[in-house]
Amino acid sequence: MSLALTVLFFGLFHSYVTLASDPDPVNDFCVLNRSSATTSLPCKNSSLVTVEDFVFSGIKFRGKFSETGLASIPSNVNVFPGLNTLGMSMVRADFDVGGVNVPHxxxxxxxxxxxxxxxxxxxxxxxxxxxxxxxxxKGEVMVFPRGLVHFQMNVGDTWATILGSFDSQNPGLQKIPSAVFGSNIKEELLEKAFGLTPKEIAKLRKRFAPHRL
Incomplete structure (x- = not known):
């Protein structure tokens, strides 16, 4: 491989890796300025930053179980301003007996x-x-590659808890049932894709309507 091609290859590879994660910070920190009306995630004035900006107590206690037996509490930049530009976040998930975290x-x-x-x-x-x-x-760890559909279910006799960590300050969440039946995808397409009747689709759409999420 010529020097020019080598340089081009590594340049393209570096660009791909750079785009595959949150941008690197250019300051020590950039606490999200919640008082700003802009959407560019501006930094809070560093002279006004305190230790409380870097502490989040929201996952100390279990949340309220959903209909699927899951209580999920995210700790991302939307609720924890100190995470801004740091490229990481967490989630606490508690499961009732038989509780499910649907494919997402x-x-x-x-x-x-x-x-x-x-x-x-x-x-x-x-x-x-x-x-x-x-x-x-308890004590075991599993990794879920970026963007792939994954799931969890409590198969024990008592409640269960996991702590998840992400390499993004705002990883996003797309629940498969809600994305398919809670959106406005044409009924005809859903009928052909899943072999369902209009009555069955209506029932699923009612269950996964946005106001139920």
Whole structure:
């Protein structure tokens, strides 16, 4: 390979890697300025920053269980301003007995999750539709590659808790059932894609309507 081609290859590779994660910070920190009306995530004046900007207590206690038996509390830049520009965030997820975290994906982040309590059937599906899943227990960790559909279910006899970490300050969340049946995709397409009747689709749309999320 010539020197010119080598330089071009590494330049393109570097650009790909750079675009695959949140931008690197250019300051020590950039606490999100909540008082600003702009959408450019401006920094809070550094002279006004305190230690409280870097502490978040929202995941100390379990949240309220949803209909699927999941209580999920995110700790991202939207609720924790000190994370701004740092390229990371977390989530606490508690599961009632039999509780489920429905198939979903995080379009902007890889996730790594550790089981704090209980037994969780946990896994993901790759783009070849291969499933990688097993029951993980307290102290075990599993990683979910960026953008791939993944899921969890409490298979133990007591409540369970996991703590997830992301390589993005705002990883995003797209729940597959809600994305398909909670949106305005044409009914005819859903009928052909899933082999469902209009009555069945109406029932699913009612269940996953945006106001229920």
């Amino acid at each position: 994906s995080h379009p902007r982040a890889t996730e790594i999750a550790v089981v704090l309590e209980g037994k969780i059937y946990s896994g993901f599906v790759d783009t070849q539709n291969r499933i990688f899943a097993k029951v993980i227990e």
